[in-house]
Amino acid sequence: MESDPPDDAELLRAHRSGDAHAFARLYDRYDRPCFQFIRRLLGQAHAIAAEDLHQETWIAVSRNAGDFDCGRGSFPAWLFTIARHKAWDYFRRQKVAVLTTTRDEAAMLVADPDPTPLEHLESRELAARLLSAVEALPVAQRETFVMFAQGGLSLEEIGRATGAGFETAKSRLRYARATLRQAMAGERTANV
Amino acid sequence: MSDADDIRDPIDAAYLAAEAAQAGDDARAARRARVLAAVAADAAAHTSASAPGPARRVAWRPGGWLAAAGVAGLGGWLTLQLYRPTPARPSAPAAAAVRVQTAAPPALAPTDPHGAAAPNDSPPTATASTVVPPAREAVVIASPKTFPPEAAPLARSLGGQAEMAAGTTALKSNEAAFAADAARDEPLDAPAAAPPAMARAAALGLAAAKLADSPASMARLQSSPRRFRDAPAELRAAAAAGRIGELEDLLAQGVAVDAPDEAGRTALMASIQANRPGAAAVLHRHGASLDRRNRAGVSARDLAIEKDDPTLNAALGLRP
Numbered sequence: 347m348e349s350d351p352p353d354d355a356e357l358l359r360a361h362r363s364g365d366a367h368a369f370a371r372l373y374d375r376y377d378r379p380c381f382q383f384i385r386r387l388l389g390q391a392h393a394i395a396a397e398d399l400h401q402e403t404w405i406a407v408s409r410n411a412g413d414f415d416c417g418r419g420s421f422p423a424w425l426f427t428i429a430r431h432k433a434w435d436y437f438r439r440q441k442v443a444v445l446t447t448t449r450d451e452a453a454m455l456v457a458d459p460d461p462t463p464l465e466h467l468e469s470r471e472l473a474a475r476l477l478s479a480v481e482a483l484p485v486a487q488r489e490t491f492v493m494f495a496q497g498g499l500s501l502e503e504i505g506r507a508t509g510a511g512f513e514t515a516k517s518r519l520r521y522a523r524a525t526l527r528q529a530m531a532g533e534r535t536a537n538v
Numbered sequence: 539m540s541d542a543d544d545i546r547d548p549i550d551a552a553y554l555a556a557e558a559a560q561a562g563d564d565a566r567a568a569r570r571a572r573v574l575a576a577v578a579a580d581a582a583a584h585t586s587a588s589a590p591g592p593a594r595r596v597a598w599r600p601g602g603w604l605a606a607a608g609v610a611g612l613g614g615w616l617t618l619q620l621y622r623p624t625p626a627r628p629s630a631p632a633a634a635a636v637r638v639q640t641a642a643p644p645a646l647a648p649t650d651p652h653g654a655a656a657p658n659d660s661p662p663t664a665t666a667s668t669v670v671p672p673a674r675e676a677v678v679i680a681s682p683k684t685f686p687p688e689a690a691p692l693a694r695s696l697g698g699q700a701e702m703a704a705g706t707t708a709l710k711s712n713e714a715a716f717a718a719d720a721a722r723d724e725p726l727d728a729p730a731a732a733p734p735a736m737a738r739a740a741a742l743g744l745a746a747a748k749l750a751d752s753p754a755s756m757a758r759l760q761s762s763p764r765r766f767r768d769a770p771a772e773l774r775a776a777a778a779a780g781r782i783g784e785l786e787d788l789l790a791q792g793v794a795v796d797a798p799d800e801a802g803r804t805a806l807m808a809s810i811q812a813n814r815p816g817a818a819a820v821l822h823r824h825g826a827s828l829d830r831r832n833r834a835g836v837s838a839r840d841l842a843i844e845k846d847d848p849t850l851n852a853a854l855g856l857r858p
Contacts (some may be wrong), residue, residue: 370574378557394819395819397780397815399816400569401573401780402780404573408580436782439786439790470560473557474556480553492553496554523549526549526552
């Protein structure tokens with residue numbers, strides 16, 4: 347009978363004790379969501395820094411592996427929190443004026459709870475447009491949406507990671523989805 | 539608001555599909571190799587920096603401030619006894635040593651290692667707020683006039699430290715680096731991890747005790763890369779490793795963006811050679827020269843043209 351694969355905390359412990367393969371395994375599990383989170387958070391204008399911030403995030407994970415406490419949250423939540431700090435530090439250094447809530451009110455006006463048939467994205471162009479729509483979200487909504495959709499974090503974890511709390515995270519996620527639905531519904535209409 | 543927000547939505551799936559459609563396996567593989575290599579190099583750097591091992595660290599924990607001050611006092615006293623420079627100025631080193639001793643900083647503010655939700659490479663402000671030793675006293679001690687000829691290199695090193703303490707911004711990066719090392723909870727080598735006042739006290743003690751009869755110690759002292767940090771070298775290293783945060787911090791502290799190494803290589807050249815477009819963009823934005831040449835006569839522009847990387851060219855504002 348095959349044994350269960352080691353969980354994230356076990357891999358981090360193994361990394362701390364000098365097992366290089368353990369870190370590589372952990373990296374392989376979360377490379378893609380972590381990078382895509384950073385990439386979307388930075389947006390197109392700062393995409394050039396995504397690789398470096400991604401690397402800095404994993405170096406921070408390696409250095410601070412001993413600080414991870416699985417009793418306080420999951421590894422992805424910890425990882426995304428680090429990645430978020432890196433991205434916000436970058437914004438601060440670059441003096442980037444991040445779009446915060448200017449589109450929240452407009453998003454609230456969208457009353458389209460019915461899912462659009464976007465599950466079957468076949469066109470790379472359409473995919474690119476959706477990603478552009480994600481990057482056009484206010485940054486607080488953007489990070490919440492990507493953490494939830496890509497990172498699989500719960501709203502509770504997102505609320506802690508962003509310091510915004512559960513209810514705010516929930517609102518942001520809802521607004522983000524509504525805005526994306528609206529954007530893609532318009533896209534669909536335009537393509538018909 | 540319904541709890542349905544906490545479950546998956548079709549737009550989430552659409553987003554994941556879009557990300558998957560955009561992903562490039564080649565880029566991912568290259569990124570993987572680069573990140574894992576960087577992590578390994580970082581771990582190795584910390585391991586080597588922590589040599590000769592944690593056994594020595596015990597003496598330098600927060601309770602060791604008194605020991606540091608004692609070492610400084612002993613060093614000053616030995617300096618006074620062995621190397622009294624001229625009859626006209628018999629008390630200068632002693633007075634300076636006493637002042638340095640009194641400049642030993644108070645214990646670091648307590649920190650909660652579990653206080654932050656996530657680690658950040660930059661240490662908490664409270665732990666970094668070490669006392670900067672007075673520059674004038676250090677200048678007196680480090681003056682080459684007070685040391686015999688065989689101590690000139692070390693004296694120059696100490697003098698350099700003191701000059702930086704007199705107000706150059708480069709010192710701030712050294713102070714921050716020392717303090718950052720001290721604040722990290724990792725098995726650091728004691729002197730390397732010590733805050734600046736302690737490190738200088740140790741250096742003074744070592745200088746006084748070993749100057750005359752231990753060239754090996756002097757050589758080790760001078761060759762230690764972490765004891766006397768070179769901010770321009772750190773800038774180049776950060777550029778080559780693509781550590782944008784560190785790069786920005788160093789530049790914000792006023793480190794010369796085009797400071798070359800002995801081969802004439804600047805940070806911008808290092809970033810281009812290491813294929814770090816993000817770092818190159820930061821340096822370019824801070825005014826790094828594309829046309830300054832290294833000793834081989836090659837400029838950053840030449841290197842970029844040779845690389846012929848569209849991303850890099852875009853970062854440097856070069857036309858393909």
